[in-house]
Amino acid sequence: xxxxxxxxxxxxxxxxxxxxxNCTYTAxxxxxxxxxxxxxxxxxxxxxxATKADDKGSNKGFEATYRKETTSFHLExxxxxxxxxxxxxxxxxxxxxxxxxxxxxxxxxxVSS
Amino acid sequence: xxxxxxxxxxxxxxxxxxxxxxxRSLDFxxxxxxxYRQFPKQSxxxxxxxxxxxxxxxxxxxxKDKFLINHASLTLSTLTVTSAHPEDSSFYICSATxxxxxxxxxxxxGTRLTVL
Numbered sequence: 758x759x760x761x762x763x764x765x766x767x768x769x770x771x772x773x774x775x776x777x778x779n780c781t782y783t784a785x786x787x788x789x790x791x792x793x794x795x796x797x798x799x800x801x802x803x804x805x806x807a808t809k810a811d812d813k814g815s816n817k818g819f820e821a822t823y824r825k826e827t828t829s830f831h832l833e834x835x836x837x838x839x840x841x842x843x844x845x846x847x848x849x850x851x852x853x854x855x856x857x858x859x860x861x862x863x864x865x866x867x868v869s870s
Numbered sequence: 871x872x873x874x875x876x877x878x879x880x881x882x883x884x885x886x887x888x889x890x891x892x893x894r895s896l897d898f899x900x901x902x903x904x905x906y907r908q909f910p911k912q913s914x915x916x917x918x919x920x921x922x923x924x925x926x927x928x929x930x931x932x933x934k935d936k937f938l939i940n941h942a943s944l945t946l947s948t949l950t951v952t953s954a955h956p957e958d959s960s961f962y963i964c965s966a967t968x969x970x971x972x973x974x975x976x977x978x979x980g981t982r983l984t985v986l
Contacts, residue, residue: 799979799980800978801963801977803977846913850974850975854902857904857975858904858965860913861913862912862913
């Protein structure tokens with residue numbers, strides 16, 4: 758079956774620190790992978806995505822590379838800001854019409870100045 | 871493009887009443903819409919999948935008579951929480967996909983339901 762595993766949070770960092778949030782997946786076939794961000798009291802926003810192996814998604818300084826050999830899609834940012842404080846969700850799409858995304862449990866990031 | 875709206879953004883109701891939440895795709899036709907529920911500090915739990923003109927498919931453990939879903943058009947799906955109780959209080963989020971990009975979901979901003 759398909760599943761997503763994210764590292765447990767919360768993650769607490771100082772401003773300008775390096776961020777890594779681990780995400781691994783199991784899937785049949787060739788999924789697409791996503792990172793979503795949720796700010797307090799808001800819905801989900803797509804942060805970045807990758808649709809095939811070795812693709813790198815990037816946005817707002819965040820990056821993640823689709824690694825088929827390690828079934829991973831780790832999220833990284835070189836220098837976090839206080840405004841990055843949010844909950845981050847790794848998700849997988851089985852790439853089948855009418856099939857919902859499968860989400861990890863989410864990782865809370867808290868950045869202090 | 872690919873904007874999804876939800877209405878209302880928050881609602882407070884009395885126990886025993888019914889609440890309707892609308893999910894609209896504003897600039898595209900959504901072949902499939904999904905309804906999720908999110909408890910505080912938890913992930914999204916898929917409740918049901920709805921396709922325009924057909925009955926929704928509910929996930930295991932979700933009461934179809936409690937959470938009525940209607941997908942009347944390619945741009946509108948509604949979720950009605952019937953006879954709401956305090957344990958139904960939650961954040962409800964919808965998402966939609968387009969037929970030509972079914973591996974990408976576009977999320978609404980969510981509806982906060984509080985049942986007193």
